[in-house]
Amino acid sequence: MTEKKTVRVNDVDIAYVDEGEGDPVILLHGYPDSSYLWRHQIPALAEGGFRVIAPDLRGFGDSSKPQEIEAYGMQTIVNDIVALTSKLGIRRPHVVGHDWGAAIAWMYAFLMPRRIDHLAVLSVGHPGVFARPSIEQRAASWYMLLYQFPGISEELLRRNGWRLFKEIMGRDGDHDRYLRDMARPGALTAGLNWYRANRSPEAELRPARPFPPVLAPTLGIWGAGDQALREEGMLGSAKFVKGPWRYERVEEAGHWIPLDAPEVVSKLLLGFLGTEDSAQAERRPRRRL
Amino acid sequence: MTDVVIVGGGIAGASAACKLSAGGLEVVLLEKQQAYHDLVRGEWLAPWGIREAQRLGVYDCFGAGGAWEIREWMTWDEAVDDDEVEAVDMTGFIPGIGGPMSFPHHAVCELMAAQAVGSGARLVMDASRIQVTAGREPVVTYRTPEGEHEIRPRMVLGATGRGCTVGRQIGVTMRNSMHHWGGGMMVEGLDSWPADVQAMGTEGDVMFMVFPQGFGRARLYLNFPAENKLRYRGEGGVERFLAAFELDCLPDRGKAVTEAVPAGPLSVWPSVSSVPEGPPLAEGVVLIGDEAGNADTVLGTGLSCAMRDSRTVCDILLGSDDWSPAAFDPYVREREFRLDRLAFGADIVSRLHVEFGEEAVERRRRARRLMAKNFAAQVTGLLNMVAPEDVPEFGFSEFFAERLFRETA
Structure with a gap:
């Protein structure tokens, strides 16, 4: 894989992989990954005629890791992507996200309907579904509450040779890399700050605003073995999508679909990106006085 | 200008490289392996050793390298009746530390070496024919595939382990004794073994040890009498080694272990302990870790001692510009006291459990x-x-x- 480049946006340095030529695709990883998550898809998409941009989102990989919770609000991170794409001269990319990256991709899609071509989301459904989780989803998300206590969560996860962190991660994803990444200075707090900024009980109390519709053609992919995110998130997302909606359930994958079923994901993306027309924004009838 | 050359990139040497380079010294770390791999070394860090790792700033290297906290010690042994087997809780000995850790030795050393490089140390792998000359201005020569090299640092740390390569070159002599033989191997697929539980016990003519490393992996050791030292050598050695865990005192006659799958080389060695006959240093050279003297491996304190040595010596080097032999007096005295106690204890344990x-x-x-x-x-x-x-x-x-x-x- 080629070297990562770095660009300064929004007061942070964002490291990213930039490979291939053609229509641009942005690949957004989740927790606790980095652009490395997409190592199987990057060459496949580049080979398939796309320019692939895979950033390390702020707080992860080789990008900056501000230590304040406020630095990790969803809107701020969406702004990182907007700033990154405009610095690279990209006007209308396909956006693909996994886990937290999927949450960012959803938000990017409904906030910037004219700056997105196709949307593909893996594992995580529309934030509108997650705003009213079932009790089963709340139980599966227990760790998000554990991550809420600055300093204390870090200590609990790190002590006894990172025992609790290992137990939470199990043998999934790039489990043998996560700990090395998280042990880098400031990385653990930075990663947890994503949950603190966006998944605190306090955030749930904030009045909900209606979500603008997603107009882009959208592909949702969910792994049947996912222990962290339940299928309801993806199934319930359909009603937030105005554009063409397609749902794929991958039986042989858990939460880390890009790693568990690398070829299936590459194939789905190659077959989906750039194939559909987006829905038109609703024109509100002018009010006549 | 090199301040310190460290000979040996094991637990002692690599951790010292981390601490010294983080403290601003120019450090060169020489390691003889081309790349770190499983050499079957000690992989058990006592709670007091974990505290030393924290003080050295290398604690995360253990966790990230695969360290696993062990919480209980089941006293399975032929001399303990089934209904008398106890679970000894090991998590409460040092507040805030928890139980001992078991980890893949080479993976942790590799991460420590990388951390040292990250703080500015120079790591030389594949360094052979290392020659250390003590003196006010010590000299280190070594060979790599690129050729011969010479460094004139202010100080050399010898950390080559039980081989005692640097010690012999600077004239530190050891009193060696051997009580039994030992062997070790990494296994995986140990799924029905409780991950929190270690076992050390004796039955028949083996003293067995099982140290889980989480997710079905474990390091197995056997200690056995010197009379029959070749029993795990040669063809079928691995199978005989695993079969030796078929013991009446273990649950299900040790089935969880005997059915495990080898995940690394089997290594067998004479279990030698070495006590230095004088202070483990010379002008310009200080020995740390097993190289400075060690007690029998049955105690499992080798790595903890290595961390203590590393921390003590680094504190002296970072604390003052006086690097004369006299400046290391506190280290020499503490180490002698410590090894006296460990050798005494190891002797009791060997006589009780490895006969x-x-x-x-x-x-x-x-x-x-x-x-x-x-x-x-x-x-x-x-x-x-x-x-x-x-x-x-x-x-x-x-x-x-x-x-x-x-x-x-």
Whole structure:
């Protein structure tokens, strides 16, 4: 894989992989990954005629890791992507996200309907579904509450040779890399700050605003073995999508679909990106006085 | 200008490289392997060693390298009846530390070396023919595929382990003794073994050890009498090694272990302990870790000692510009005191647990009864968990040892 480049946006340095030529695709990883998550898809998409941009989102990989919770609000991170794409001269990319990256991709899609071509989301459904989780989803998300206590969560996860962190991660994803990444200075707090900024009980109390519709053609992919995110998130997302909606359930994958079923994901993306027309924004009838 | 050359990139050397380079010194770390791989070394860090790792700033290297906290020690042993088997909770010996850690040695060393490089140290892999000349201006020469090299640093740390390569070059002599042989191998697929539980016990003519590393992996060791030292050598050695864990005292006759899958080389060695006959240093050279002297591996304190050595010596090097032999007096004195205690304890443990035959079994039975009756008689066992200076004094008296063996004779 080629070297990562770095660009300064929004007061942070964002490291990213930039490979291939053609229509641009942005690949957004989740927790606790980095652009490395997409190592199987990057060459496949580049080979398939796309320019692939895979950033390390702020707080992860080789990008900056501000230590304040406020630095990790969803809107701020969406702004990182907007700033990154405009610095690279990209006007209308396909956006693909996994886990937290999927949450960012959803938000990017409904906030910037004219700056997105196709949307593909893996594992995580529309934030509108997650705003009213079932009790089963709340139980599966227990760790998000554990991550809420600055300093204390870090200590609990790190002590006894990172025992609790290992137990939470199990043998999934790039489990043998996560700990090395998280042990880098400031990385653990930075990663947890994503949950603190966006998944605190306090955030749930904030009045909900209606979500603008997603107009882009959208592909949702969910792994049947996912222990962290339940299928309801993806199934319930359909009603937030105005554009063409397609749902794929991958039986042989858990939460880390890009790693568990690398070829299936590459194939789905190659077959989906750039194939559909987006829905038109609703024109509100002018009010006549 | 190089301040310190460290010979040996194991636990002692690599951790010292981390601490010294983080402290701003120019450090060169020489390692003989081309790349780190499983050499079957000690992989058990006592709670007091974990505290040293924290002080050295290398704690995360253990976790990230695969360290796993072990919480209980089941006293499975032929001299313990099924209904008397105890689960010893190992998590409470040092507040805030938890139980001992078991980890893949080479993976942790590799991460430490990388951390040292990250703080500015120079790491040289594949360094052979390392020659150290002590003196006010010490000289280190070594060879790599690129050719011969020479460094004139202010100080050399010898950390080559039991091989004692640097020690021999600077004239530190050792008093060696060998009580038994040992062997070790990494296994995986140990799924029905409880991940929180370690076992150390004796049955027949083996003393066995199982140290889980989480997710079905474990390091197995066997200690056995020197008379039959070749039993795990040659063809079928791996199978014989695993089959040796088919023991009556283990649950299901050790099925969880005997059905495990080898996940690394099997290594067998004479279990030698070496006590230096003088201070482990010379002008311009200080020895740390096993190279500075060691107790029998049955105690499992080798790595903890290595961390303590590394921390103590680094503190001296970072604390003052006086790097004369006299400046290391506190290290030499503390180490001598520590090794005295460890050697004393290891001797008791070896005689109790790594001797075989009917007489030895009977002695173990009586010792267990004595220890059950008088808790204080278990004092030697503390040496695994807390630092040697924190173990009560009476455990190191000839009187205690004599009584233990006389009353159980």
